[in-house]
Amino acid sequence: MTHSQLTQIIDQLGYKGLKEAYQRQSEDINYSTMSFEERLYQLLDAQEIFLKNKRIAMNHRLSKIKDKQAALDAIDYRVDRRIDKAQIQSLSQLNFIHSNQNIIITGCTGTGKSYLAQALANRAIYDGFRVYYVRTPSLLEEIKISRSDGTYTNLLKKYSRFQLLILDDFGIAPMVDNDATNLFEIIEDRTKLYNYYFTASSL
Numbered sequence: 001m002t003h004s005q006l007t008q009i010i011d012q013l014g015y016k017g018l019k020e021a022y023q024r025q026s027e028d029i030n031y032s033t034m035s036f037e038e039r040l041y042q043l044l045d046a047q048e049i050f051l052k053n054k055r056i057a058m059n060h061r062l063s064k065i066k067d068k069q070a071a072l073d074a075i076d077y078r079v080d081r082r083i084d085k086a087q088i089q090s091l092s093q094l095n096f097i098h099s100n101q102n103i104i105i106t107g108c109t110g111t112g113k114s115y116l117a118q119a120l121a122n123r124a125i126y127d128g129f130r131v132y133y134v135r136t137p138s139l140l141e142e143i144k145i146s147r148s149d150g151t152y153t154n155l156l157k158k159y160s161r162f163q164l165l166i167l168d169d170f171g172i173a174p175m176v177d178n179d180a181t182n183l184f185e186i187i188e189d190r191t192k193l194y195n196y197y198f199t200a201s202s203l
Contacts, residue, residue, distance in 0.1 A: 017050020018043050059125045065133045065166075070118040081111070088116075094124055097164060117166050124164050132162040136170045136183070143182040156189050165190060 003026060010019045021043050025031040031039060060068055072092050077085050096103055103120075105113045121131045134142075146155040159165060175183075 015047050018047040020050075021046030055128070056125055059130055060122075063121065063125060063131045063133055063162075065118050065121055065125075065131070067115065067118045068122065070115050070122055072119045072123060075116065075119065076112075083116075091120060092123055094120075094127060094129070097124065097129060114168050117168060121164060121166055129163045130161060131164040131166065132159065133166040133168065136167045137173065139167065139186070140175075140179050140182060143186070147182075156186070159186055160190060 007019065007022070010022065025039060025042070034042075072088060075083065075088060077083055091103070095101075105117055107113050118133065121133060125131050143152070143155065146152040
């Protein structure tokens with residue numbers, strides 16, 4: 001089988017990551033010194049990395065996270081900010097997700113609550129979790145609209161798909177009408193599936 005024939009088969013299978021690795025192997029003479037098993041491993045590993053990066057990109061797009069560059073490594077731990085570095089490092093392990101725990105971030109406006117929430121969310125996406133970011137006022141308005149146009153059940157299904165839900169700007173304005181009940185139903189519905197969510201609060 002020729003190089004072009006093999007490349008054509010790889011294209012038909014849609015193995016883009018593997019194809020790129022195969023082309024590198026074909027162009028680099030150093031690969032000729034490697035065993036068949038080593039070369040095959042590198043091809044399969046390249047395809048796995050390609051698929052992982054593709055999933056991360058898709059999950060980032062679906063997450064609606066505003067700051068996709070927010071990173072835990074960039075957090076400012078100056079003393080006056082009163083951020084417990086050990087606690088952040090513990091949260092970065094994402095055990096709160098595996099343990100079905102809720103996280104509430106509180107503090108004055110402008111202290112970086114949203115950034116921290118999104119930094120943890122970006123880490124969760126990298127680790128394969130499905131994440132969604134929404135401002136609480138926007139969520140409440142979305143619920144009201146869905147109830148009026150008969151799409152509320154679909155809305156519940158939408159939010160149940162995400163393993164980590166970030167409710168930003170929670171508590172910045174008084175709840176009116178049925179806001180508390182509507183928010184409770186979203187949380188309760190998710191509790192049946194995951195029993196955890198993530199909240200960034202402004203006080």
